[in-house]
Amino acid sequence: MVAQWFAGEGESFRLLGTRCARCAAVHFPREDDFCRNPGCGGRELVEVALSRRGRVWSYTDGRYRPPEPYVSDPELPWEPYTLIAVELEAERMVVLGQGAPGVTVADLEVGMEVEVVSGVLHEDADTVWTTWHWRPVGVTA
């Protein structure tokens, strides 16, 4: 669905962005054509793994089933998921992602350290759609 936004397994799982070879600006989701820094406009964008850990900028959850194109089974009761916006220090940016399964808003605080882990967005008989999740550091599921 979204190509080359993340890669790796287990401890080496990382979000992938691109970095401008001229000005060092980082882009996520990846930008492959032109650097978006208006003072640069560089065209050589190099794939880069983003920091594995960051700090919670803010968080919330979804108590109601989101509309399509989010995929969920209308036959099953809705299970709220968390959304966590995470500040990455080295990249100086905030990246949004779902919390790992089982992480609720009660487990989270602004400023808490979290790490990126691989997860499953949705699966059916034919396909498993993988994604990234944020998980508080020290929690294993």
Place this chain on the structure above:
Amino acid sequence: MTGEVAVLGAGMHPWGKWGRGFVAYGTVAARAALADAGVDWRDVGSVVGADTVRGGYPGYVAGATFAKALGWQGARVASVYAACASGAQAIATARAQLLAGLADVVLVVGADAAPKGFFRPAGGDRPDDPDWLRFRVLGATNPAYFALYARRRMAVHGDTLEDFAQVKVKNAALGALNPHARYRKAVSADEVAASTVVADPLRLLDICATSDGAAALVLSTMDFARRHGVADPVRIRAVSTVTPTYPNTVLDLPDIATDSAAAVPPGERTFRASIAHAAYEEAGIGPDDLSLAEVYDLSTALELQWYEDLGLCGEGEGAKLLRDGTTSLGGRIPVNTSGGLASFGEAVPAQAIAQVCELTWQLRGEAGGRQVAGARVGLTANQGLFGHGSSVIAVR
């Protein structure tokens, strides 16, 4: 500073869920604005429509759709889309035509028939569309973003759920006085607290609904207004339609990540603050000159953020301004005297125009029970998906 244009007429279709098409609503609002202005539709030189993209094909050609409904009369036409800022861009387009001498009188119309429930992107698989992506990859609805801002305010500034509820209490009390509003009854803090959580920490009554609705304005050159016998009209002095400045470091709808500040340090102002700043600069006034403001309260918490972004108070002081009554009717700077989106709900292409209708009625002294005594200067603030700013300053 640029020249001023006159607001000769303002009109709305009442907001709610009426089960009709956006063309009908827009035509009612347009006819009301023309009647208010005392201008015959056949004397209008240009019509500018703010687009709805959920109305199917006609929505993409909003200006001509309204011109046809009012009766073809040969006017110049334009249609604009800027998500929630569409109405402001329609006003900006009309103003540019008037100041350039391309027309003497312009009709601006925005109308929508909103779907029930969450807003969602148009259908199909479109992974090159950031709005489609945030739903598909994250399930991130609009309230999820409102909640991220709200939680951040609680953590950084110490805002409380009670502060958020009091915004709803204030706006519902004002909406009860507005015949155009969808919700016309007072709401208590207990009712807000008892409503179900949509996206923690925000509850159903912290978040604006989706609505049908329409708003229209008749704008003219100052010369035309004088010839028309209106010596002292409400005047539009500034229209801000700015985009963000790189790096945009506040996570905004519909983005999955902010810009990186690794290569370029963030500027002096956030995007929201820059929207009002551009309007102040153009009008040659500052926050202390305002009599009232209409701001985009998608959520209660977001209204508090706007207080700071408009310069009504310092960073983190929004809740204090609310608590001490400064932004209530009778306070130094009443905010959302119309009742705001809390009382109207979202009818996307209409809402930035509706904000200017409220300023017009306030500056004329025609706002009835919600009138701000001696109102001379009003400001609107709004923000559209994909980096669209929107702010209008009107004076009398």
